[in-house]
Each structure stands twice: as C-alpha cells, then as structure tokens.
Amino acid sequence: MFLRRHLRVTLLSTRHISSLANSPHRAVVYSSTGNPSQVLSARALPPLPPPSPTHLNLRVLLSPINPADINVIEGVYPSKPSIRPDLGNVFIAGNEGLAEVVDVGDSVNSVVPGDWVVMSKPQAGTWASQLSVGEGDVIKVPQGLSEVQAATMSVNPPTALCMLRDFASLSPGDYIVQNGANSAVGQAVIQISAALSLKTINLVRDRPDISELKSKLSSLGATHVLTYDELAEKSTKTRVKEWTSGRSIKLGLNCVGGRDTTLMTGLLGHDAHLVSYGAMSKSPLSLPTSYFIFKNLTSHGFWMSRWYDSHSKSDREQLLAELADMMIAGKLHAPEHEIVTLRGSDEQVSEQVREAIGKGSAGRHGKKVLLRFAEE
Ligand SMILES: NC(=O)c1ccc[n+]([C@@H]2O[C@H](COP(=O)([O-])OP(=O)(O)OC[C@H]3O[C@@H](n4cnc5c(N)ncnc54)[C@H](OP(=O)(O)O)[C@@H]3O)[C@@H](O)[C@H]2O)c1
Structure with missing residues (x-):
C-alpha cells in the first residue's frame, strides 16, 4: 500500500495531470431533513469543472458513517451542511472522509495531485465520489497510514486525545473511567491512554458474547472492563478502590448519559472532571448536587467541531x-470496520446506502461502516 501510494505521488506530481472528467460523479443527497431511510437518495451529478485558483478537486476514497451524520440528516445536530442551489437545493451528506487530490488551482501550494487529505471543514459532503474544496478546508494526511486509518482519523481519535489532555492534569499511572468504551471513540481512548501510560476503567453494555468483547478491549490496552450491571453492584466501589490503590480518579468520559452515567460519576474522586461528548442512550444526565458541593466535581461538554473552529490550521x-505517529507506531489501530462499496443505478446505490446506515446505526454491530463509491 505504502509503495503504491509513493509511486502514485511520484507519478502525479505534475499539476493537472489527472482529471475527474471521465469518472462518474455521484453523491448521497437530501432536500429536507428527516428519517435517513426516507430522505436520502443517490444522485448522478455533472462532472466537476476545473478548480478555481484557490480550490482543489478531490476523488473521495472512503467516507465513514458516524452517529452524528445521522443526527445531521435528521436535523437534530447543530452543524448543518450548506445548501447547494447549483444542484437543485439539496444537501450532500457526510462530514468525515479520506480523499485523493486530483487537480489543484493555480495558487494552491500546500498539496499536489496524489496527496491524501482529510476534511478540516465540517459537513464537507463526503458521501460523494468527488468534491471541490478550498485549500484551507483540508489537511494533508501524513504518509504511512492505511486508507481506513486515514478516513477515520479526523473525528474520533482527536476527540479522544483532546479529552484526555484538555481537562484534567493526569500523570502516568493515573486512572480514568469511561462509558461506551467499545465505541470508536472509546477504543481510541483505551489505546491513547495506554500509549500515555494511563489506566482505564471501561464500561460497556452486557451482551451474550461479553467475554469476547472484554478480551478485545483488553487486547487494545484496557486495564479493566465492566458492564453497567456490574457497575451497579454494591461491591464495585470497593473493587475499584483496590484497583486504584485508593488513588483518586480525576477524569470521567461520557458518551451515553442516563442513569449509568450517574453511577459512573460516583467513581470519580475529589476535584475530578466529567466530560460529556455523546448522548447515545438519549436519556438526560442527572448528577447529585452533593458531587459538586462536597467533591468539587466539574462537568464539561466537549465538541470536536468547536475545538477545530477555535484552533489554527497548524x-x-x-x-x-x-495521532498519525501513534498509528504508525502501532499504538492506535483503525476501528473494526466494514467497507460498503456503492455501485449500480441511482436506485441501487440509494438502497445500498440505506442498508449501510441500518448497519452503522443499529448498535451492537460493533463495526464502523465506511462508504466507497465504485469507479464504474
Ligand atoms: N462531541 C464530539 O466531538 C464527538 C466526537 C466523536 C463522536 N462523538 C459522539 O460519540 C458517540 C460515539 O461515537 P462513535 O463514532 O465512537 O460511535 P460508534 O462507534 O458507532 O459506537 C456507538 C456506541 O454507542 C453505544 N450505544 C448505542 N446505543 C446505546 C444506548 N442506548 N445505551 C448505551 N450505549 C449505547 C454502543 O454500544 P453497544 O455496542 O452496546 O451498542 C457503542 O459503544 C456518539 O454519540 C457520537 O456522536 C462526539
């Protein structure tokens, strides 16, 4: 893979050498928000014109389906894609993705054809075969990553790293606790924590193959894995104190909400930070006032989009x-995944997208689903 990519970069290093003009261009679009299975459809689009001086034309290689993508299509997420009057007032779905630069405008100098890029602009419309974006809207992918590592690197792994770094002052050997630990973010938290010599207590939903899931998370570097039912047992607080040798847990990461998160917060020590970044159970989070008064708990929200907005390109x-360094060093792996290749008529592709969304958002599937448009 690495060699192939290196060769491609060498061969394509002259600008305008390759064109998308003869490749079919298709995107997953919607004209009003709602249930994805009802509002989404695939549509053939006209070929992209050559890029303006500050723009790039991209061939999209892989686009993940993340939970937030579904919320955006449903109309219940704060970020919204721009409406496309040029395509008949539709939105193009998709936020994250890996693309190859195919053509660059005359004043573009940070990337060349053949480079891999990920989006730094939110809601770029990555569920498409081709994209036109501004030079500042992409980040060049460091060499040496697999396609799936690169396609899934700009949302979940940075969320994990920023949450571990930005809220509590942690030292090697400290414990953190998190729920939704088998999510893509949760798995990144486990691996990054292990790379930083932090220990993790990981909470997951029970299931028939729970021992398999516990072994899988342990192999990623999880220190302990408990189900929410085990968390609710009276003896758990004592077990946790033994594990931590009484050392206070300073950071809790919450992607679930509801009662299980209230219980998880009870494991935190004095002056700890609870960081909420998801609400998978759709249940509100309720915290005893005593945690704030007597334990000086601080409760935060984290949103990667806000981080990107408030930080410079560099x-x-x-x-x-x-994150790429950790991936290349074998410390941060791509999530378990399934790639769904989209091919056939617009109707067939629409159906394939609906099925892929069903897999990607059904929970328990355990795999990140990524879309790839076949070059037909
Ligand atoms: N704030 C941010 O910047 C940010 C960034 C990235 C992600 N997120 C959020 O983080 C969450 C995880 O994202 P992801 O891409 O890592 O997701 P993912 O890989 O699709 O995993 C989803 C996770 O949610 C769990 N889950 C689903 N329904 C649940 C329920 N009713 N109760 C408890 N757990 C439930 C699943 O557990 P099972 O295996 O048991 O089904 C799984 O662990 C999402 O809410 C996403 O929007 C936020």
Missing part, C-alpha cells in the same frame, strides 16, 4: 500528526 495539523 494546531489541527499538529494534532493529526501526533
């Missing part, structure tokens, strides 16, 4: 470079 590049 900060973003540095964050991704740090």
Whole structure:
C-alpha cells in the first residue's frame, strides 16, 4: 500500500495531470431533513469543472458513517451542511472522509495531485465520489497510514486525545473511567491512554458474547472492563478502590448519559472532571448536587467541531500528526470496520446506502461502516 501510494505521488506530481472528467460523479443527497431511510437518495451529478485558483478537486476514497451524520440528516445536530442551489437545493451528506487530490488551482501550494487529505471543514459532503474544496478546508494526511486509518482519523481519535489532555492534569499511572468504551471513540481512548501510560476503567453494555468483547478491549490496552450491571453492584466501589490503590480518579468520559452515567460519576474522586461528548442512550444526565458541593466535581461538554473552529490550521495539523505517529507506531489501530462499496443505478446505490446506515446505526454491530463509491 505504502509503495503504491509513493509511486502514485511520484507519478502525479505534475499539476493537472489527472482529471475527474471521465469518472462518474455521484453523491448521497437530501432536500429536507428527516428519517435517513426516507430522505436520502443517490444522485448522478455533472462532472466537476476545473478548480478555481484557490480550490482543489478531490476523488473521495472512503467516507465513514458516524452517529452524528445521522443526527445531521435528521436535523437534530447543530452543524448543518450548506445548501447547494447549483444542484437543485439539496444537501450532500457526510462530514468525515479520506480523499485523493486530483487537480489543484493555480495558487494552491500546500498539496499536489496524489496527496491524501482529510476534511478540516465540517459537513464537507463526503458521501460523494468527488468534491471541490478550498485549500484551507483540508489537511494533508501524513504518509504511512492505511486508507481506513486515514478516513477515520479526523473525528474520533482527536476527540479522544483532546479529552484526555484538555481537562484534567493526569500523570502516568493515573486512572480514568469511561462509558461506551467499545465505541470508536472509546477504543481510541483505551489505546491513547495506554500509549500515555494511563489506566482505564471501561464500561460497556452486557451482551451474550461479553467475554469476547472484554478480551478485545483488553487486547487494545484496557486495564479493566465492566458492564453497567456490574457497575451497579454494591461491591464495585470497593473493587475499584483496590484497583486504584485508593488513588483518586480525576477524569470521567461520557458518551451515553442516563442513569449509568450517574453511577459512573460516583467513581470519580475529589476535584475530578466529567466530560460529556455523546448522548447515545438519549436519556438526560442527572448528577447529585452533593458531587459538586462536597467533591468539587466539574462537568464539561466537549465538541470536536468547536475545538477545530477555535484552533489554527497548524494546531489541527499538529494534532493529526501526533495521532498519525501513534498509528504508525502501532499504538492506535483503525476501528473494526466494514467497507460498503456503492455501485449500480441511482436506485441501487440509494438502497445500498440505506442498508449501510441500518448497519452503522443499529448498535451492537460493533463495526464502523465506511462508504466507497465504485469507479464504474
Ligand atoms: N462531541 C464530539 O466531538 C464527538 C466526537 C466523536 C463522536 N462523538 C459522539 O460519540 C458517540 C460515539 O461515537 P462513535 O463514532 O465512537 O460511535 P460508534 O462507534 O458507532 O459506537 C456507538 C456506541 O454507542 C453505544 N450505544 C448505542 N446505543 C446505546 C444506548 N442506548 N445505551 C448505551 N450505549 C449505547 C454502543 O454500544 P453497544 O455496542 O452496546 O451498542 C457503542 O459503544 C456518539 O454519540 C457520537 O456522536 C462526539
């Protein structure tokens, strides 16, 4: 893979050498928000014109389906894609993705054809075969990553790293606790924590193959894995104190909400930070007032989009470079995944997208689903 990519970069290093003009261009679009299975459809689009001086034309290689993508299509997420009057007032779905630069405008100098890039602009419309974006809207992917590592590197791994770094002052050997630990973010938290010599207590939903899931998370570096039912047992607080040798847990990461998160917060020590970044159970989070008064708990929210908005391009590049180093060092693996290749008529592709969304958002599937448009 690495050699192939290196060769491609060498061969394509002259600008305008390759064109998308003869490749079919298709995107997953919607004209009004709602249930994805009802509002989404695939549509053939006209070929992209050559890029303006500050723009790039991209061939999209892989686009993940993340939970937030579904919320955006449903109309219940704060970020919204721009409406496309040029395509008949539709939105193109998709936020995250890996693309190859095919053509660059005359004043573009940070990337060349053949480079891999990920989006730094939110809601770029990555569920498409081709994209036209501004030079500042992408970040060049460091060499040496697999396609899936690169396609899934700009949302979940940086969320994990920023949450571990930005809220509590942690030292090697400290414990953190998190729920939704088998999510893509949760698995990144486990691996990055292990790379930083932090220990993790990981909470997951029970299931028939729970021992398999516990072994899988342990193999990623999880220190302990408990189900929410085990968390609710009276003896758990004592077990946790034994594990931590009485050392206070300073950071809790919450992607679930509801009662299980209230219980998890009870494991935190004095002056700890609870960081909420998801609400998978759709249940509100309720915390005893006593945690704030007597334990000086601080409760925060984290949103990667806000981080990207409030940091410079060089900060973003540095964050991704740090994650890429961990990936290349074998410390941060791509999530388990399934690639769904989209091919056939618009109707067939629409159906394939609906099925892929069903897999990607059904929970328990355990795999990140990524879309790839076949080059037909
Ligand atoms: N704030 C941010 O910047 C940010 C960034 C990235 C992600 N997120 C959020 O983080 C969450 C995880 O994202 P992801 O891409 O890592 O997701 P993912 O890989 O698709 O995993 C989803 C996770 O949610 C769990 N889950 C689903 N329904 C649940 C329920 N009713 N109760 C408890 N757990 C439930 C699943 O557990 P099972 O295996 O048991 O089904 C699984 O662990 C999402 O809410 C996403 O929007 C936020």
